[in-house]
Amino acid sequence: MSEHRQKALAYAQEHNPQSLDKMKQIISIPSVSTDPERAGDIRKAAEWLKAELTALDMDRVEIFPTPRHPIVYAEDLSAGKDKPTVLIYGHYDVQPEDPVDEWDSDPFIPTEKGENLYARGATDMKGQIIACFSAIDAIRQTGDLPVNVKFLIEGEEEIGGSYIETFIKENQDLLACDFFLNPDTGMQAPDMPTVTYALRGIAYFELRVQGPKQDMHSGSFGGAIHNPAQVMADLLAGLHDKKGRVTLPGFYDRVKPLDDDEREELSKLPIGDEFYLEQGGVKALFGEEGFTAVERTGARPTLEINGLYSGFIGEGQKTVLPAYAMAKVSCRLVADQDPVEVYEQFKTYLTENAPDTVTWELTQMSKDFPSLSDRKSKWIDAYVQAAEKTWGKRPIFKREGGSVPVVVHIQQTLGVDSVNIGFGLPSDNMHGPNEKIHLPTFYKGIEALVHFFFNL
Amino acid sequence: MSEHRQKALAYAQEHNPQSLDKMKQIISIPSVSTDPERAGDIRKAAEWLKAELTALDMDRVEIFPTPRHPIVYAEDLSAGKDKPTVLIYGHYDVQPEDPVDEWDSDPFIPTEKGENLYARGATDMKGQIIACFSAIDAIRQTGDLPVNVKFLIEGEEEIGGSYIETFIKENQDLLACDFFLNPDTGMQAPDMPTVTYALRGIAYFELRVQGPKQDMHSGSFGGAIHNPAQVMADLLAGLHDKKGRVTLPGFYDRVKPLDDDEREELSKLPIGDEFYLEQGGVKALFGEEGFTAVERTGARPTLEINGLYSGFIGEGQKTVLPAYAMAKVSCRLVADQDPVEVYEQFKTYLTENAPDTVTWELTQMSKDFPSLSDRKSKWIDAYVQAAEKTWGKRPIFKREGGSVPVVVHIQQTLGVDSVNIGFGLPSDNMHGPNEKIHLPTFYKGIEALVHFFFNL
Numbered sequence: 088m089s090e091h092r093q094k095a096l097a098y099a100q101e102h103n104p105q106s107l108d109k110m111k112q113i114i115s116i117p118s119v120s121t122d123p124e125r126a127g128d129i130r131k132a133a134e135w136l137k138a139e140l141t142a143l144d145m146d147r148v149e150i151f152p153t154p155r156h157p158i159v160y161a162e163d164l165s166a167g168k169d170k171p172t173v174l175i176y177g178h179y180d181v182q183p184e185d186p187v188d189e190w191d192s193d194p195f196i197p198t199e200k201g202e203n204l205y206a207r208g209a210t211d212m213k214g215q216i217i218a219c220f221s222a223i224d225a226i227r228q229t230g231d232l233p234v235n236v237k238f239l240i241e242g243e244e245e246i247g248g249s250y251i252e253t254f255i256k257e258n259q260d261l262l263a264c265d266f267f268l269n270p271d272t273g274m275q276a277p278d279m280p281t282v283t284y285a286l287r288g289i290a291y292f293e294l295r296v297q298g299p300k301q302d303m304h305s306g307s308f309g310g311a312i313h314n315p316a317q318v319m320a321d322l323l324a325g326l327h328d329k330k331g332r333v334t335l336p337g338f339y340d341r342v343k344p345l346d347d348d349e350r351e352e353l354s355k356l357p358i359g360d361e362f363y364l365e366q367g368g369v370k371a372l373f374g375e376e377g378f379t380a381v382e383r384t385g386a387r388p389t390l391e392i393n394g395l396y397s398g399f400i401g402e403g404q405k406t407v408l409p410a411y412a413m414a415k416v417s418c419r420l421v422a423d424q425d426p427v428e429v430y431e432q433f434k435t436y437l438t439e440n441a442p443d444t445v446t447w448e449l450t451q452m453s454k455d456f457p458s459l460s461d462r463k464s465k466w467i468d469a470y471v472q473a474a475e476k477t478w479g480k481r482p483i484f485k486r487e488g489g490s491v492p493v494v495v496h497i498q499q500t501l502g503v504d505s506v507n508i509g510f511g512l513p514s515d516n517m518h519g520p521n522e523k524i525h526l527p528t529f530y531k532g533i534e535a536l537v538h539f540f541f542n543l
Numbered sequence: 544m545s546e547h548r549q550k551a552l553a554y555a556q557e558h559n560p561q562s563l564d565k566m567k568q569i570i571s572i573p574s575v576s577t578d579p580e581r582a583g584d585i586r587k588a589a590e591w592l593k594a595e596l597t598a599l600d601m602d603r604v605e606i607f608p609t610p611r612h613p614i615v616y617a618e619d620l621s622a623g624k625d626k627p628t629v630l631i632y633g634h635y636d637v638q639p640e641d642p643v644d645e646w647d648s649d650p651f652i653p654t655e656k657g658e659n660l661y662a663r664g665a666t667d668m669k670g671q672i673i674a675c676f677s678a679i680d681a682i683r684q685t686g687d688l689p690v691n692v693k694f695l696i697e698g699e700e701e702i703g704g705s706y707i708e709t710f711i712k713e714n715q716d717l718l719a720c721d722f723f724l725n726p727d728t729g730m731q732a733p734d735m736p737t738v739t740y741a742l743r744g745i746a747y748f749e750l751r752v753q754g755p756k757q758d759m760h761s762g763s764f765g766g767a768i769h770n771p772a773q774v775m776a777d778l779l780a781g782l783h784d785k786k787g788r789v790t791l792p793g794f795y796d797r798v799k800p801l802d803d804d805e806r807e808e809l810s811k812l813p814i815g816d817e818f819y820l821e822q823g824g825v826k827a828l829f830g831e832e833g834f835t836a837v838e839r840t841g842a843r844p845t846l847e848i849n850g851l852y853s854g855f856i857g858e859g860q861k862t863v864l865p866a867y868a869m870a871k872v873s874c875r876l877v878a879d880q881d882p883v884e885v886y887e888q889f890k891t892y893l894t895e896n897a898p899d900t901v902t903w904e905l906t907q908m909s910k911d912f913p914s915l916s917d918r919k920s921k922w923i924d925a926y927v928q929a930a931e932k933t934w935g936k937r938p939i940f941k942r943e944g945g946s947v948p949v950v951v952h953i954q955q956t957l958g959v960d961s962v963n964i965g966f967g968l969p970s971d972n973m974h975g976p977n978e979k980i981h982l983p984t985f986y987k988g989i990e991a992l993v994h995f996f997f998n999l
Contacts, residue, residue, distance in 0.1 A: 287762060291860045300824030306743060306875055306945030310845035311819045311836040313829030316870075317779065317848050324780035327773065363767045368756030371899045373769030380767040389766035392773050393863050397851040399871060404747045404908045406873060406945075407849050414772075415855060417862060419762055444827045452860045489762030489862075 091230040092541045099225035099533045106221040106533060107204070107526065109139070111197040113179070113213045114206045120156055120180035120246045129242050132179045133157045136216075136240055143224055145238075153250045156180060156242030160261070164235045171543050172235035174264035176497065177216045177271070178244030181208035182518045189520035202526050209524040210511035215270040216240065218510060218529060222536035234543045237264060244271075244493070252496045259501060266466040266503050269494055270536075272487065273511035275357055277528050280474035280482035280535065282467055283507040285385065287419040288457035289490040290426035291393075292433060293450045294414045296322070296441070302398070305408040312408060313444035316397035319412035325440055326390055326416075330376040333390045333418070335432040336439075341423045343459065345386050352462070352484045353381050385486030389419045417453075419488065426454035455492040456499065466506050466543070473538030477531055482508075510535075547686040548997045555681035555989050562677040562989060563660070563982065565595070567653040569635070569669045570662045576612055576636035576702045585698050588635045589613045592672075592696060599680055601694075609706045612636060612698030616717070620691045627999050628691035630720035632953065633672045633727070634700030637664035638974045645976035658982050665980040666967035671726040672696065674966060674985060678992035690999045693720060700727075700949070708952045715957060722922040722959050725950055726992075728943065729967035731813055733984050736930035736938035736991070738923055739963035741841065744876035744913035745946040746885040747849075749906045752778070752897070753867045758854070761864040768864060769900035772853035775868035781896055782846055782872075786832040789846045789874070791888040792895075797879045799915065801842050808918070808940045809837050841942030845875045873909075875944065882910035911948040912955065922962050922999070929994030933987055938964075966991075 099106075118132035119125045133150055140148045140161040151158040159179065164172070184194035184207045192198040194207040204214075219238075226232060239262060241251045255262060272283040298315030299308070328334050345353075363372055363380050374383040383389070393416065398409030418429050430451045441447050460467065462484055474482040487507070494505055510532030516522045555562075574588035575581045589606050596604045596617040607614040615635065620628070640650035640663045648654035650663040660670075675694075682688060695718060697707045711718060728739040754771030755764070784790050801809075819828055819836050830839040839845070849872065854865030874885050886907045897903050916923065918940055930938045943963070950961055966988030972978045 303823060304945060305847040305849060305873060307840060308823065309847040309875060310839035310843060311828050311830050312823040312825060314847050316851045320776045320779035323776035367759060367764065367768040369768060369900055372767050373900045374767050383766040384763060387766060391761045391765040391770050391864055392853065393761060393861060394855040395772045395851050395853040395868060396856040399850040400852040404871065405849060408847055412851060415860065417761060419765060444825055444829045489760060
């Protein structure tokens with residue numbers, strides 16, 4: 088280990104109290120992006136970041152205004168052209184604190200209890216941002232940066248703002264990098280460093296099935312006029328076969344099969360059937376034959392009904408034969424599926440299966456591509472070694488079932504791969520009351536990042 | 544034709560202007576049963592009926608209070624014990640006049656235009672009540688009543704009040720009769736007298752399918768936790784087979800088959816596929832193989848989805864795996880199906896078909912039996928002959944697809960058959976704006992009723 092690295096690690100460790108203090112400062116600003124009355128707090132959080140990045144001695148720190156909440160950008164390219172450039176992504180906005188009654192302490196007064204610090208935004212993701220700042224500070228205070236660094240920190244992640252996509256598209260030169268680091272994923276357990284190497288894409292649809300031109304009397308017309316809710320049920324039921332597979336024509340054609348090596352890796356995750364049974368409070372699981380629950384939720388595409396409506400849904404009864412039925416349906420996609428192709432497949436399915444007693448309309452509401460990183464890339468390898476140094480063990484590799492469009496957008500627009508890691512735990516109550524961060528893991532995270540930056 | 548009958552017919556004809564005037568009087572009282580602010584008008588309508596029935600020289604006229612809107616009762620048993628007793632059912636309440644903007648004249652100012660009188664309640668069913676009053680008045684003014692008469696006129700029909708059922712149960716001696724006349728059905732056309740000899744029953748259910756204990760993230764859990772909206776779709780889809788038949792086990796066991804004679808009779812109805820295609824504005828019809836649309840909607844049982852809900856149904860998208868799905872499902876029943884047996888059949892179906900990944904709950908919300916009258920009973924025969932005298936043609940025979948619970952309750956509780964007729968037309972806009980009654984048909988109706996009472 089180089090002397091600089093040793094000094095940086097020692098510095099980081101000595102300055103854990105300062106790191107904790109910084110985290111408390113930024114957490115105390117209630118930067119709830121969805122609340123128009125807190126636009127001032129959002130601005131305040133952006134200014135706080137600007138001040139901190141300036142104190143970190145970045146070459147350039149700038150707040151970019153957007154139609155809603157500003158983007159904070161910073162860069163330090165002092166390592167030079169023969170060193171790699173990492174773009175660090177983050178968001179400084181937080182979820183609302185609702186339901187506020189269920190908090191044991193004020194959501195915006197950081198409260199230490201045992202090994203945890205409780206507050207909204209602690210784990211998602213202000214703590215993660217501070218870990219990055221502290222690692223860079225430790226390296227910088229003890230020598231030169233071994234890597235070029237850019238920060239891209241937005242304020243609209245929790246409201247699904249799409250402005251960041253425009254910003255990335257319009258600032259490709261500014262954001263040019265060798266890879267990017269997304270510290271917004273997490274760890275499976277405090278002693279289980281984790282690399283998330285895949286995110287599912289999503290194709291979200293609204294399907295409307297129109298029957299008669301208006302609601303009709305189910306006694307006078309039922310049995311002769313086809314009920315569009317019945318047609319909807321038939322169509323939705325046909326979307327899965329008996330093996331739990333999606334029946335859209337060609338749906339699996341582009342799906343990259345799991346090889347034995349990856350299945351072996353995924354089987355190491357401490358997530359078995361018990362986890363899903365307990366989280367759902369259900370008696371039995373469901374899914375595609377031949378795959379584990381972890382594979383089904385991460386490495387296989389799925390189709391879910393997110394919403395369903397037809398006719399009369401109030402209290403009591405109404406004998407209506409509804410004029411139409413509506414369903415929200417979304418497919419989670421894995422590499423190399425294409426959300427627009429899935430739209431075409433859905434239309435083909437409907438053309439082939441909808442009876443001529445109704446008409447239908449299918450609208451695509453989102454089309455985000457899946458992402459799959461090379462588990463053996465040099466960037467991920469740099470983190471694997473950092474984790475081994477920090478926790479004494481190899482990280483586990485995880486596929487994320489959800490979709491993080493910004494990651495895929497950065498990957499696609501800038502043409503770079505990502506390293507998705509983080510120091511949040513499944514028990515951190517992200518988005519819920521009593522959100523927290525586990526402080527020993529936070530401090531280990533700073534240490535891991537110091538190693539990581541030196542390993543690049 | 545007896546001299547009395549001839550005089551009564553002549554009297555009725557001469558007094559058509561008076562009948563029209565009476566109808567206008569009762570129609571002018573806005574007895575909208577659902578509107579609490581019009582409770583006074585409801586009361587006023589009941590008092591008006593009481594006064595009219597008293598003027599008809601009934602032996603006994605009484606207003607029975609109920610928890611909500613009063614019941615008007617009257618009787619005249621002067622014909623004597625060797626003559627039959629007819630119980631005439633009616634309701635003096637009306638539907639709200641909404642949407643009031645779509646009326647061409649004030650809904651509660653009876654307005655003559657061409658051969659029609661426009662006003663709320665004209666056809667449903669104040670005009671029908673007045674036709675009965677005028678027929679009895681004509682007979683009485685020209686001699687003795689040839690039949691014992693009882694009137695049961697309620698004020699809660701349009702709000703589905705069930706108090707009438709209690710009243711019938713508790714007043715079986717008072718209401719004792721040989722048969723009852725329900726003049727609340729209608730005619731297919733002005734030259735097409737119609738007898739409705741069957742009403743479908745109804746079993747209305749709410750089905751709830753519970754998946755996970757709370758809404759879940761469809762990306763993290765979709766594919767492993769069974770989506771209850773998907774299960775609902777599967778269960779609902781399975782309720783019909785490819786021939787359009789309902790798959791509930793034993794559903795058709797008690798269904799009385801249609802014989803050739805009845806099919807021949809039903810085929811005379813002027814209602815073909817074109818009617819249903821036009822009413823629904825659809826390109827193609829649906830239904831049970833081997834039956835015409837008229838048979839499907841009247842003589843065969845059906846199962847309809849009346850409402851469907853799950854998850855997120857607002858604008859936009861939400862990636863939720865819903866905690867539960869709900870459906871309102873109702874079966875229209877034909878003789879001799881039993882709505883409680885159908886509930887058991889539905890439970891059996893669910894027990895056999897619902898996967899163990901979910902739980903379900905089935906609630907029965909209504910259980911009204913079907914009714915089928917003998918098309919050749921002497922009471923119906925008396926009306927057939929009356930219609931032949933009045934319109935010069937035999938009535939057509941019709942099964943009603945809807946359910947009229949009060950008819951079945953009277954039939955079952957008092958153990959008597961019914962004669963369901965009326966002088967409303969399909970074009971009368973019952974329940975809609977510009978409700979009307981066709982005056983020539985109304986006058987013919989009075990004539991038919993005079994014949995009917997003499998024929999008994």
